[in-house]
Structures are given as C-alpha cells and as structure tokens.
Amino acid sequence: MTVELYTKGASVWVPDPEAVWASACLLQDLRPGDGHLLLRLGDGREVQYPVSPPSGLPPLGNPDILEGENDLTALSFLHEPAVLHNLRVRFLDYSSIYTYCGIVLVAINPYEPLPIYGEEVIDAYSGQDTADLEPHIFSVAEEAYRTMIREQKNQSIIISGESGSGKTVSAKFTMRYFAAVGGASQQTSVEERVLASNPIMEAIGNAKTTRNDNSSRFGKYIEIGFGRHGDIIGANMRTYLLEKSRVVFQAPEERNYHIFYQLCAGRELPEMRALKLDAAEQFRYTSQGGEASIPGTDDTADLERTRSALTVLGVGSDQQMELFTAEDRSLAVFSKLLGVERAQMAHWLCHRRLAVGAELLVKPMSGRQAGEARDALAKSVYGQLFGWIVRRLNTALRAQRERPRSVIGVLDIYGFETFDRNSFEQFCINYANEKLQQQFNLVSPMGLFVACISWSPPREGGPPGAAAVQCSSWSIALIEGPLGLLVCPGVQGED
C-alpha cells in the first residue's frame, strides 16, 4: 500500500468481530512517523487505529463508482475485504450470484431456484460476445463453445469449490446450454441422453451429507463431443475417487447412496417385489446415519426418475433388475442374487485361506474380521457396479456417426473444503496442468474456471448468501498467470 494514499476522506477496511471487515473513513492525513490513523467507523464512533507504516496499514477502500463491479479485476484495490464487499453488494443489492474475476467466474450458491436459466436466457447468451453480457454460467459455456468453433480446439471448464457450493448444479447448467446450442441443427437424441445420465449418476454416486442433501461423492469429468457443425454428437464420462466407504458406513445424519433408499422405498412395486427388500431403516448399511428419509425428497418418485433415465440410455428393464439385485441383508437372498452357493458364501465370509510353506490352511476368522470381510465385499461389489454403469452410460453416449471434431470437457471436482492459497495452487497445478493435459489429453488445458462459493452449513432462515460474504475463515488465493484471482472458501466456519 502506498502511504500517500492514506489522506483525509479516504476509506479503509478494518477487521471487525461481527462483520469481519468494516468500512471506516480517515479523518486526517497519515503523516510520517504517525503510529495510528484517526478513523470514523460506520456507527459514527471516532477511533485511533494503530498502524505501523509502510506495511502495517489497513486495506484501502475502492472508489464508490466501482461498487458492485461485475469483474473483480476492474477494482482499483483487490484484496480480501474488497472482494468480499463487492460480492456481497452484487448478491444482496443486485441479486446477482455471478461475478467475473478475469477469466474466472465466481458463483455464489443462492440456495433457492432462480429464474435465470430459461430458454430465453440461453438465447440471450447464444452467439453473443460474452464481454457485452452480465456474468453467468451460460457466458462461460458460450465462451467455451465459441472458442471451440472458432479455433477448432478442445476446451475445458473447471468447476471447483467446497461441498455444497453448487459445482454439480453449475456443471448441469453448462450441459443444458451445450444441449440447447449444440442440438438444434440435427434431430438427435444425444443431448437427451447426455442429460439423462445426470439422474443415474446422482442415484448411484450422490448421498446426503451434513453439508449437502445431494452431495456427489465422486469426481466427474464429462467430455461433450461436437461434430463439424458444432452439434453434439456424443459424450464421455470419467469418474474417479468414489467414496466407497459410504457403502458400509455413514456418519450421523448422513445417508448411503440414494439408490438404496430409492429401491427400499419402491419395494412394494410389483416389479420390485422379487428383490425382497425391507424399509431402509431395517438395514445396517442404510440406517447408521439415523434418518433414512430426506425432507422434500420422494425416494419412490426418484426411483422412477432413475429407471426412466436408464431406459432412455438403453438399459432395458431386465438389465435394470440385474443391476438392482446386488445386496440384501439375508445371506440366503444375497447368495441367490449374486448367483453364489449359499454354503460357500457363508464359509468364505467367515474363513480365510493361508499359505504356510507349501501348505494351504483354512482358518476361521474372528467376528470383527468377518465383519470387515463382509464390508470389503460390499464395497467391492458396489465399486464394480458403479464402474459397470459408467461404462454402460459411455457406450450409450458414444458418438455413432463420426469422430468428434472437438470436445468441451467439464471437470466437477470436490473435496477442497479447507484449501488455502497453497493447496489451491497445488490443485491448479495438479488438475489444470498435469491431469488435464496428460491424463485427459486436452489441447487447451487452461480453460475456463468457475469458482463456486457458499457458506457452510447453509444458515437456516438467514438471508441467502449474507453469511457467504462475511465468513471470516475465507481465504483468497491470488494466482498469478492466466488464472487471475480466485476467491475460494477457506476452512469451514460460520460468521
């Protein structure tokens, strides 16, 4: 900070226990040798604020004319209070959840449906220069689409943020956008199939956590393939790091994967009776979290949604039943469903084989060891099923007529709940450079970034987003180079 800027009338930000940062006005110039600033706070109080120039000075406020700027990089002073204040003004005063930060789009989770994703909005962004339009997730999608068409180069959109911040919803909106702008020229059902993959992946890979009722418990990278006319001709999905431990253990107030509750809820349907299921409360693997149902969620209706999406993707009802017949609490039913002899299953769940020299010994396991073996089997079966479904979806989504000319990849990545500047930079290095470039083999790995932000947990009854821009534990990562500045939530905490 330049000491000369601390003149009478200038505004500064000072730490505040309530509001995190409070604006204050300088009542006199800072003179050489001064050990404090004379400030007037927002409530009218005059205070002497200790300083130690040149480095120990409070951050300067931006000129009023820049209040609510739609691009953070346009601010004269870019620091934590300036960023938080600007996002807060945009969110609370302008009802804008989106703000640019150079090539990064910052998205605040509104936690309520907004009327800003309809077809008329897609039309407004389609074919437009995004610099002329308000920040929006569609502007990121449009930018990727236009650049891909113009430069015939693959593009990528990286969506990151903490759990519950809105990554999956943002990724879905980008796909909806591509389906709308890339589907009109040819009457193809590819875009329908791309969208149909969402409910299926949510059923088998999402679960209720204490932070998010519909939390994706796996990383997802979806590549949409476009033909020479810019139309969607196929898609491919890669998943990684599925949280398999959830299959056998859930923390209080959390659930196992949605599909289990959907199947239990639909157990009375004629076609489901063969599964011989009970209520979810009756099974160890679906009841450890306590509450088996989620207010506002109808598991039976969701089962229908999952099944019709499977049908759209060409998984017939017989095959669907094969998928669902994976587990049951009763050994007899379980063995029958898996097609394994019951006595053998019982034996090998309770015994293990040891090689001692040239001899093979069969030893009984303790109760704990047998429980662990059962859990390991359950996790493995679920992991295999998950992989099978992803492969099956990819077959249904694969481009049929021609090889895609170019692709847009959307990476929806979770698990950075406590990332600070260093770990975020590490994330960028790992995912933006190495993984995207080498593993995903993208031509243009430094794509567009969407940073989703929210507060955690959402505050009941509070004004949406208010806490988001006040949370003291947030950190700001200043990333040099093409990323510009990214605002990311720091460790969990409420104001």
Ligand SMILES: Nc1ncnc2c1ncn2[C@@H]1O[C@H](COP(=O)(O)OP(=O)(O)OP(=O)(O)O)[C@@H](O)[C@H]1O
């Ligand atoms: N743009 C939005 N408009 C309305 N509601 C939203 C929006 N984004 C997120 N939400 C709400 O927030 C919830 C959590 O969002 P989402 O599931 O996308 O988070 P996430 O970052 O993918 O979390 P996780 O990492 O746990 O999967 C959604 O179920 C939805 O209710």
